[in-house]
Amino acid sequence: MPREGGPDALVQRRGRRETWDTVTPPGGIAPGPGLPGGSEEAEEAEDPVHRGTNLPRMEEFNQTVILDTIRRDEHGLSRAQVARRTGLSAQTITNISRRLIAQGLVVEGGGITRPGPGRPGTRMRLNPTGRYAVGVHLDPALLTCVVLDLTGTVVASSQRSTPVPDQAHDAVAGIVADIEALLSGSGIDRDLVLGVGIASPGPIDVARGLVLDPPHLPGWHQVPLRDEVARLTGLDVLLDKDVIAAASAHTWTRTWHDSSDFAFVYLGTGVAVSLVLRGEVLRGVSGNAGEAGHVVVDTDGPVCACGQRGCLGACVSAQGLVDAFVAAGLPAPPGVDRSDARQAYETLRAMTRAADEGDERAVQVLVTAGRRLGLGAVTFCDLLDLDTVILGGPLWGLIAPHALPQIGPLVEARHVLRPVHPVEVVGSHLGLEVGAVGGACLVLSQALSPRTASLLLG
């Protein structure tokens, strides 16, 4: 059964090492000495929920159940309310609550609740400053880092052009530098950092923490990104695919929509779609679900590298949109290499301003992009009976003002189940930080979710 964080997504500092011969230049970042470690502990972290039923493990499991219950109510819960919602005994709640408070994970106070008969109880809520999680989004064009507190609120963030995206070592050095700058700049106690969640372009090897051969990261080949960042920061690190992380951000922080069955359309250097059913992000066999770049949405559309016409990736990627602007008669800045992700993104940013300023040719390019996205969204909604489509990613903010008004009406007019229920189409509230927030949410999920308890319950 799929679950957030994926099987053994979290690597401990003692985690498995990979050679990196193919990308290690002389003098560059090289794998350090083998880290001490025990595969026994690593295996234990892989699937703690389904291991053993002895009392200590059950107590640990119950602790995450209680934490998860408390976190889902922003107003806080009394012990009696927690007992009712979890089915655990009052004594168990009392014992575990005492431990959670001592660990700084939960605080009391802020109101008395009288949920019914019996004594009033003091509310317990997550202690925002009790722990933190770092999220990193490695997009070929933009590198984004965030720090979330225990409630999932962004407390610090940074963003810049990805340093030398075709040189893995430089990119890794940039990621580590940004993490360190963010942590030192925010004054957060490093001991309170649960870990780092990295959202990366796919395909990736989730189990081994490798970035394999992403089409938009030339020069990357089986890069042990997870273990390198763990080694260089000394923090626990997990690696997940960008679109899966971004979708996970919307399952963890569901404060502005209440759907459990939705599609998340990711628009970055590449295009991907993550599907969420009953609150679970679908991961697929290898954790690489979401490839939607070659879904055909317009048979008269531009020719894709795969040979088809009108693939989603060819229509709404940065390069594809810049090509469409040029074809519509808008001048591209001279000397731009559109195959370079950073240049394509910056060029698109400049060219979408023409649409914002009312250039009808530019507006039509983005209107067409919106319709094509809408046609793709209809396919996913019909297939899985979804009620919500969320769009986000680094590119989304650039095209949203003109594309979003096209998508909702098109989906509503065409989806087969419209007599049964509507489909809501919204832009993500997380903006450019969606992937990084998702990476950090996966860390929080591993720490607080009763399904995976490896961080706090080692």
Ligand SMILES: [Zn+2]
């Ligand atoms: Zn294609």
